[in-house]
Amino acid sequence: MLNQIGNYSLYIALLSSIIIIIQSPILLNRNNINISGRIFSLISIQSLMIIISFIALIIGFIISDFSNETVYNNSHTSKPFFYKISGTWGNHEGSLLLWLLVLSIFLLIFTITSKNLSNKYRILTLFFQEIIILGFLLFILFTSNPFMSLFPIPNEGSGLNPILQDPALAIHPPILYLGYVGTSIIFSSSLAALISGSVNKSWAKHIKNWVLVSWIFLSIGILLGSIWAYYELGWGGFWFWDPVENVSLMPWFCLTALFHTILILEKREMFHSWAVILSITTFSLSMSGTFLVRSGILNSIHTFANDPSRGVFILCFLFILITLSIFIYFFYQNKIKNNFTKTHIVSKETAVLVNNLFMMFFLSVVLIGTVYPIFLEVVNNDKISVGPPFYHKLIVPFLIPFLIFMAIGPNLNWIKDKTNKINLQQLLFFILSIIISFIFLKRVGISYLFSLPLFIASFFLFFITIKDFSVKKTNLSQKISHFGFSLFILSVLVNGVLAKEYSSNMKVGDERKFLNKTIKFESLKVNESKNYQSLEANFKISDKKNSINLKPEVRVYDQPQTITSEADIKSTLYSDNFLVFNILKNDGFYNVRYQIKPFMIWIWISIILISFGGILSIVKKNG
Amino acid sequence: MVKNIKLIAVVFLVIVSFFILLKGLNKTNNYSPNLNSSNIDFNFKAKFLYSNEETTLYELINDKDFSLINIWASWCLPCRDEHPYLLNLNSLGKLNIIGINYKDSEVNAKKFIKELGNPYSKIVVDPSGVNSIELGAYGVPETILINNNSKTILKKYIGPLDDKKLAELKMIIKNEN
Numbered sequence: 001m002l003n004q005i006g007n008y009s010l011y012i013a014l015l016s017s018i019i020i021i022i023q024s025p026i027l028l029n030r031n032n033i034n035i036s037g038r039i040f041s042l043i044s045i046q047s048l049m050i051i052i053s054f055i056a057l058i059i060g061f062i063i064s065d066f067s068n069e070t071v072y073n074n075s076h077t078s079k080p081f082f083y084k085i086s087g088t089w090g091n092h093e094g095s096l097l098l099w100l101l102v103l104s105i106f107l108l109i110f111t112i113t114s115k116n117l118s119n120k121y122r123i124l125t126l127f128f129q130e131i132i133i134l135g136f137l138l139f140i141l142f143t144s145n146p147f148m149s150l151f152p153i154p155n156e157g158s159g160l161n162p163i164l165q166d167p168a169l170a171i172h173p174p175i176l177y178l179g180y181v182g183t184s185i186i187f188s189s190s191l192a193a194l195i196s197g198s199v200n201k202s203w204a205k206h207i208k209n210w211v212l213v214s215w216i217f218l219s220i221g222i223l224l225g226s227i228w229a230y231y232e233l234g235w236g237g238f239w240f241w242d243p244v245e246n247v248s249l250m251p252w253f254c255l256t257a258l259f260h261t262i263l264i265l266e267k268r269e270m271f272h273s274w275a276v277i278l279s280i281t282t283f284s285l286s287m288s289g290t291f292l293v294r295s296g297i298l299n300s301i302h303t304f305a306n307d308p309s310r311g312v313f314i315l316c317f318l319f320i321l322i323t324l325s326i327f328i329y330f331f332y333q334n335k336i337k338n339n340f341t342k343t344h345i346v347s348k349e350t351a352v353l354v355n356n357l358f359m360m361f362f363l364s365v366v367l368i369g370t371v372y373p374i375f376l377e378v379v380n381n382d383k384i385s386v387g388p389p390f391y392h393k394l395i396v397p398f399l400i401p402f403l404i405f406m407a408i409g410p411n412l413n414w415i416k417d418k419t420n421k422i423n424l425q426q427l428l429f430f431i432l433s434i435i436i437s438f439i440f441l442k443r444v445g446i447s448y449l450f451s452l453p454l455f456i457a458s459f460f461l462f463f464i465t466i467k468d469f470s471v472k473k474t475n476l477s478q479k480i481s482h483f484g485f486s487l488f489i490l491s492v493l494v495n496g497v498l499a500k501e502y503s504s505n506m507k508v509g510d511e512r513k514f515l516n517k518t519i520k521f522e523s524l525k526v527n528e529s530k531n532y533q534s535l536e537a538n539f540k541i542s543d544k545k546n547s548i549n550l551k552p553e554v555r556v557y558d559q560p561q562t563i564t565s566e567a568d569i570k571s572t573l574y575s576d577n578f579l580v581f582n583i584l585k586n587d588g589f590y591n592v593r594y595q596i597k598p599f600m601i602w603i604w605i606s607i608i609l610i611s612f613g614g615i616l617s618i619v620k621k622n623g
Numbered sequence: 624m625v626k627n628i629k630l631i632a633v634v635f636l637v638i639v640s641f642f643i644l645l646k647g648l649n650k651t652n653n654y655s656p657n658l659n660s661s662n663i664d665f666n667f668k669a670k671f672l673y674s675n676e677e678t679t680l681y682e683l684i685n686d687k688d689f690s691l692i693n694i695w696a697s698w699c700l701p702c703r704d705e706h707p708y709l710l711n712l713n714s715l716g717k718l719n720i721i722g723i724n725y726k727d728s729e730v731n732a733k734k735f736i737k738e739l740g741n742p743y744s745k746i747v748v749d750p751s752g753v754n755s756i757e758l759g760a761y762g763v764p765e766t767i768l769i770n771n772n773s774k775t776i777l778k779k780y781i782g783p784l785d786d787k788k789l790a791e792l793k794m795i796i797k798n799e800n
Contacts, residue, residue, distance in 0.1 A: 297647050311648040319641045323634065330630045375640075378647045583700070 003068055006056040006147035009049040010137065013104070016046040017134045024127040028120060039126065043111055046133070047104040054088075054101045057146050061088045066157055069148035070094060075157040078531045078558075079165075086170030092294060092310075093146035095173055099290070100136045102174075102181040107133070110185055110210075117206060124192030125185075132184050135317045143310045168228040176221030176248060180286040182214025183251060186258070187283030190276045191328050197335040199276060204266035207279075209618060211262055215255045216614040222248050223607045230600075231569060238603060241388050246370045247289035250363055254282040257359035260352045268414065270349060272336045274356070280325045287318045297374060351409030358402045365394045396450050403457035403489065407464040410482060411471070426464065433459035444497055451497070458493055461486040477620065481613025488606035491599040498598040507588040517543045519594055532557040534566075537581055537590070550579040576600035667754050669747035672724055672732060683745055684771050686719040689796055692767040693720060693743070694755050696727045697735035699763040705783035709742035712789070717796055719771070722746040725755050725763050768792060770799065 020042050027039070057070070061084045066072045074091040075084055089098045107129045114122050140146070186207060193203045225245065226238040239245060258278040261271050291297075295311030343349045369386040376384060408426070437455035465483040502514040511520045520540040527534045535554045540547055553566040567580035575598040582591045666679050684690040693709060695702040713720055722743035724732045729748070736746070749755050758767065766788075768778040777795055780788055 291644075295648055297644065312645065315641065315644055315648065319637060322637055326630070326633055326637065330626065333626070374647050375643050378643050583698075 002056045002060045002065055003147040003149050006053040009053040010141055013046045013049040014137045016042045017130050020130045024123050028123050043108055047108045050101050050104045054097055058088050067150050067153040069150050070146045072150055072154055072157045083165045089173050093144045096140050096144055097146050099177055102177050103133050106181055106185055120196040121192050121198050124195055125189045128188035128191050139313050143313050166228055166232045168224045172224040175217050179214045179218030179221050182210055183283045183286045185210050186279045190279035194276055194332045199272045199336050201266055204262050208262050211259050212614050212618055215259055216611050218252050219611040241391050243370045244293055246366045247292050250366055251282050251285040253359045253363040254285055257356045258282055260355050264349055264352050284322050291315055291318050348412045348414050351412050354405050361398055400453045400457045403461045407461040429463040430460055446497055458489045462490050477613040477617035481610050484606045484609030491602035494599045495597055500596045503593045505589045506592045517541055539579055552579050552581050554583055571601045669754055672746040672748050683721050688771055690719045690721055690769040690771055694723045694725050694760050694763050694765045696725045696763045697731040701783035702764045705764055706739045708784040708789050710740055713742040719744050723755055724748045726752045
């Protein structure tokens with residue numbers, strides 16, 4: 001029953017998509033027709049249908065309707081209620097349906113909020129957005145339909161991968177998708193603005209909100225992903241330069257660049273073409289991300305699909321969209337008004353340009369690191385793996401000037417600033433940063449070539465962003481985001497430099513010394529939970545002053561049968577104590593890994609601050 | 624003119640990446656076990672656990688009508704659970720049970736056998752795990768029933784043996800006879 005409801009509503013959505021695509025060119029030629037009539041109702045019907053099908057799938061998961069193949073493959077009656085719901089998008093079919101859902105809802109919101117803009121621009125945006133929706137609908141219906149029926153109906157499902165049963169991961173995909181899909185609106189509207197010749201101030205003003213919304217969701221989505229990796233995977237890190245992580249980071253760089261460019265476009269009517277190019281690139285990167293993750297071309301836990309026809313479909317769709325946008329760009333490029341205004345080299349405009357250059361550089365590094373191994377394997381049959389050293393080597397040296405520019409840039413004036421203005425305050429902060437970094441590194445005993453300038457630059461940025469709170473010139477949201485970023489860099493650096501790890505094989509009752517601490521393996525007990533059994537260990541970490549107990553677990557899930565290690569992490573403002581253990585051989589010994597990670601919590605806080613700046617900016621404008 | 628060259632360059636780049644990715648899709652990028660082949664490469668070489676001699680699978684499966692290849696490791700908990708079943712099967716006398724010790728240390732493997740008994744007629748070691756993957760193994764434990772005369776796989780179990788699988792194995796052997 002649910003399968004039929006889901007299927008039919010998707011077909012109705014498909015139909016309305018086709019009607020809109022056919023109708024839009026006709027409406028385009030009639031200037032005085034208000035689109036809020038017919039097309040608006042079609043879009044509403046489409047969204048409604050997609051919502052219905054999504055709810056049908058959720059209900060299927062909640063009531064464990066195993067006549068549905070997706071439910072059968074990814075759920076189990078013994079699963080907790082919360083994970084039954086999150087199981088809806090924890091698989092290939094469901095996650096695509098979620099993509100589609102967000103696409104259509106975003107389009108609906110766009111149609112409602114853009115009423116005061118030109119008709120031509122709105123219809124064209126709808127047209128491009130509907131092409132994307134159509135592509136996804138076809139993809140879902142013909143290669144990955146979540147409403148396939150199973151007969152005979154199985155009694156029990158085969159379960160959700162236990163590693164995915166985590167609260168952070170349950171909301172990670174939807175949030176990330178909101179970011180990805182937001183870029184599709186940016187893409188469609190930039191093409192529409194290009195064709196209708198309205199790449200200007202008012203477009204920038206309108207699209208800025210969408211850029212911000214996508215950027216916020218993308219940031220939070222990435223944050224949730226790293227939190228999950230840190231707590232669940234138990235590797236003791238938060239970013240691994242895994243291709244799938246990179247894929248979400250690339251649109252982020254692009255969006256950050258785009259946001260700054262849009263600001264210039266809004267205030268100074270500059271960088272028209274560049275803004276359009278960035279809009280197209282951002283969406284292409286988001287789509288490529290979906291392709292790389294979903295097609296199975298990358299080997300990762302995020303990869304669900306093994307069916308090559310799916311990969312071929314997304315690939316063709318992706319390249320049709322990219323080629324289409326390239327041609328549109330080249331044919332309508334001369335419609336862009338190029339009212340070039342003379343700008344002095346020392347100005348806010350230059351600062352944004354520099355920001356963009358750095359963003360593009362970081363983007364290229366990540367892009368090459370992610371795509372090159374795939375290309376190399378195809379062309380040459382070589383298997384290489386690109387790991388953290390590659391990224392660190394290429395990014396770190398460029399981070400230093402980037403941080404310094406970031407400290408100076410926002411304080412420059414529009415058009416022209418005085419070059420000979422030697423800011424005593426800034427100089428003072430710079431000297432202070434040098435002294436602090438020098439003392440800090442001396443005490444830690446690190447002598448890596450770039451670490452001193454890197455610390456100087458980040459301390460400098462940190463001080464300047466704090467100082468900026470006292471200046472009235474710039475807006476508060478920018479200050480918060482920039483301060484968040486400086487805090488982020490600083491915590492990552494300190495965390496990287498001061499992290500300590502100890503690993504040993506221990507059995508119950510053993511005691512080990514590490515630095516000035518004693519690690520004692522106190523006890524081990526077996527717990528029964530709803531869908532897993534766990535082996536809970538109790539470790540006591542004590543130094544002279546105080547002691548903490550850490551209780552990591554090894555869980556054995558029954559459906560499907562999997563063993564996971566749950567690290568126990570005690571966070572304080574200064575540092576995290578991280579302990580994870582693994583079953584070794586069956587002679588009573590366990591492999592124990594204990595880590596001290598200073599300032600870990602500040603990494604999360606800083607990313608929240610960065611996103612909060614964006615949220616504040618939206619709230620302020622509308623309120 | 625410059626504009627056209629730019630356009631052609633960009634489109635060219637896009638097309639090239641399209642075909643590279645398309646080709647990449649059809650490749651398997653991970654080293655996955657070969658599921659479909661019902662034939663095994665019987666020529667793989669391995670060393671015995673209790674001696675330093677080398678042997679091939681071909682030599683190993685000469686005894687009796689059926690061979691049961693069991694991939695195990697001392698560090699694998701389910702292997703411990705399934706061990707009594709292997710001992711039970713061995714007591715039937717119809718089977719030539721061959722153990723492949725997967726990614727294990729020699730000391731621990733010997734200790735395991737000493738502690739729990741030896742159902743295997745021969746044990747070979749696979750310290751790197753490559754041979755087991757060649758056999759189509761997903762992990763440990765895994766059990767493969769082979770007809771020695773036709774050299775084909777009759778049945779393959781991923782995961783530990785249990786009562787149901789044991790009964791099924793006995794049925795197959797009975798029917799094949």
